[in-house]
């Protein structure tokens with residue numbers, strides 16, 4: 001998308017971290033943005049205020065992406081309010097780490113329901129409008145864990161690998177309708193999700209990253225903004241790693 005005036009983007013998990021930085025980046029690029037989040041009302045209201053200064057419409061709604069009916073209702077209200085959805089970015093995600101031998105069913109299902117079903121619910125709802133307009137860009141946030149696997153994260157790694165298969169299949173299915181679908185696979189990014197790491201784990205992680213630092217949410221958001229733009233018009237079905245070289 002070159003001129004993004006009146007273009008509309010949907011972002012899940014917009015209240016914090018990578019989703020929040022993505023809302024900022026897309027608003028900066030001229031998109032009106034509808035974002036959702038699970039619980040952090042305060043951050044959502046602050047984000048609305050910050051981005052309003054950019055002269056675009058930004059609205060945040062409390063929607064659990066694991067709940068199909070809530071997602072459908074949110075997306076149809078957004079299409080009604082904004083007219084259409086040109087781009088969708090699925091950044092909502094959680095971790096519930098445990099070695100498999102200790103994994104509780106609830107931990108498994110929470111992660112799959114949010115990370116993988118959440119992507120299905122959003123894409124299922126936006127794709128029809130995009131097909132009708134023969135235009136659209138979807139970016140699903142995966143993880144290097146979905147490419148290589150992380151110990152104690154069988155649930156998370158499975159959900160993120162699922163996102164990659166899903167995105168590639170959808171890219172094949174909808175390319176002829178003018179829709180591009182890509183996945184972004186970040187390594188360690190400085191957000192609340194990695195803030196819980198203890199010093200030892202952080203040190204170990206840093207020593208295995210050739211660039212010797214974690215990435216920022218803004219760096220991931222810039223890649224996402226590029227992927228939804230016309231500059232990436234010939235990119236679909238790609239899995240772009242942004243990981244400081246950790247997977248080399």
Ligand code: NAP
Pocket residue numbers: 012013014015016017018019036037038039040041063064065066090091092093094114141142143144185186187188189190191192193194
């Ligand atoms: P974060 O800082 O923990 O933020 C997660 C966001 O997702 C929050 O806005 C949260 O809303 C929202 N969310 C969580 N569950 C939700 C649900 N059921 N429905 C709607 N929104 C929900 O996470 P992050 O680090 O930015 O991660 C963003 C994405 O990147 C995730 O998919 C994650 O797996 C992926 N990723 C992150 C890293 C990393 O190192 N940080 C690496 C690879 C991949 P509330 O604030 O309201 O709870």
